[in-house]
Amino acid sequence: MNNSADNKRALNIIWNASDDYSIEPQFKAYDENGEADIYWNYIIGAVHKYYEYTLLRGFFNYLKTDSEHDFYEKLFWIGLEKCAFDKGKNERPVLLSLRKNYARKVLAGGTETLDDNLLNVIRNAHFRSALGKAPGITGNALNILNSLEFGDVTTEEIILKMNRIIKTYFRFNYGQYEVNAEKDKKIEQKIQYGEEENISSSDMEAMKELYLDSAETSREVFYDELKEKIKKPVSKVKIDKKDDSERQFIRKYFGASIISVQKTYLIERSLCVGNHKNTHLHFTRGEFDNEFGNDTNALYYNKALKEQREINLDHFNANYIKYKNSILKLTNKIRNTMLAYFESYTGSSEAGRLNAPKIWRNIYLNDNKVFTKVYNNDIGNISVDILLDASASQDERQETIAAEGYIIAESFTQCQIPVKVYSFSSLRNYTVINLYRDYGETGKNNKIFNYKTTGCNRDGLAIRTALYMMERSSHFNKILIVLSDCKPNDTQCIPDTGIKQEQTKYAGATGIIDTAFEVKKGINNGNSILCVFTGEDEDIPTAKKIYGHNFARIYYPERFAEIVGVLMQNQLKNL
Secondary structure, three states: OOOHHHHHHHHHHHHHHHOOOOOOOOOOOEOOOOOEOHHHHHHHHHHHHHOOHHHHHHHHHHHOOOOOHHHHHHHHHHHHHHHHHHHHOOOOOHHHHHHHHHHHHHHOOOOOOOOOHHHHHHHHHHHHHHOOOOOOOOHHHHHHHHHOOOOOOOHHHHHHHHHHHHHHHOOOOOOHHHHHHHHOOOOOOOOOOOOOOOOOHHHHHHHHHHHHHHHOOOOOOOOOOOOOOOOOOHHHOOOOHHHHHHHHHHHHHHOOEOOOHHHHHHHHHHHOOHHHOOOEEEEEOOOOOHHHOOOHHHHHHHHHHHHHHHHHHHHHHHOHHHHHHHHHHHHHHHHHHHHHHOOOEEEEEOOOEEOHHHHHHHHHHOOOOOEEEEEOOOOOOEEEEEEEEOOHHHHHHHHHHHHHHHHHHHHHHHOOOOEEEEEEEEEOOEEEEEEEEOOOOOOOHHHHHHOOOOOEEOHHHHHHHHHHHHHOOOOOEEEEEEEEOOOOEEEEEEOOOOOOOOOEEEEHHHHHHHHHHHHHHHHHOOOEEEEEEOOOHHHHHHHHHHHOOOEEEOOOHHHHHHHHHHHHHHHHHOO
């Protein structure tokens, strides 16, 4: 907590910078020790002085309606910092040294580490630029940083530019925070520069009218992956005998595990926690151990699997021309997107061909980027994971889903993009991941026709597991495509919390919220996640809650390639 002296000092700095001692600032800034931050409080005051803060206040309040408001606010302040500095530097020459000192402190790790990796990346790049250094980032992170250079424009133009950033790179959910806060009283808000103020209904209505239509979007930003991988010794894993017998049953029903029991236990330690405590995982290729060759369950499922494979293949062959045309169309859409958006471009640099009109920036702003350079902007090291919902609710659509999974996988394969395809379903307290083909197995797309439905579906755990596997791949840009009816439902309940002594069914709103949380978390960690919706019209609102607008509803099979192609183009453009 900040004491009254620090609070008063922060106010005095803001008032002095704004030349207005009557204002009640919406934000105040404190350093990592809780003391009033001289530089940032000056910036806050300068924003009040040089811009119409009534409009900015309304926009900040509008941002607060999203549960990720803290992210948007901090991102906005990065842009406002440059504007306020440029406005005040001639009037107060000491600002230049204050800014450089703060920038050095940021780069030395002497300031707050922000909760979001992307924010850290952009903030650090921003202050590297303030010191005349190259930002050291590429892709959409660099695009966002450049977009935050608002320039010498009006308050209205600054707001419109920031709103355009939100529209282009993020999913903004108006009113989401209001809903979530009502459902979860334990949510704690933090704002870097001060305390939250109440939002008036009139302000909200005005902001909604101005920005809502253009800010709700499905596009995602590319996050730089900055994760540490924790290694745990396998030798310390103890196998429970009772659970081992359950695993034996799952092996008999679904096929042998493709990883050791010890390694599976280690993965469960990371993933089967929280809402998924007391659940288990099984990774298979649907191939059965010899020791279970005469087991009733193994014989039944093996026979059913072969029968369904024949049905899936017969369906595909009966519609061969239609599906081959879909593959051709989708392949062309992916290739055309790659050609259109990943060509070389020319940008500012510290070396290259001198850009004479920018020489003044070096003299007066100490900006060394007065040269132009051609950059290769290719698609990078990309991979695609395809996750098929194989629960019993998909029973009537098995052959169609198998065909759709094959079309997507084959299209990316023909574009020489690595693809991994697997399904998920739940039985007893196990979520089963059935692998059809891995990234390097370009000749195994035919294995997708082994798709067979059974059991329930614990969507949140399945997506959490898919993202876990994706994190451990060597690919840089990662896309997860989920084919699902978006109806999470599992017999294994969410365990007691110890406070409310009753179990919660993993179904309905509970399953939807859990799945949406995993999707959002995956997106925030830099992954692109989208859904090919395979359910009924009545469940479309659920698909929107989970995936935002990042889903495609296929009403007519002949339009499959076109609709999925548009969805994929939007994702590829933002890599």
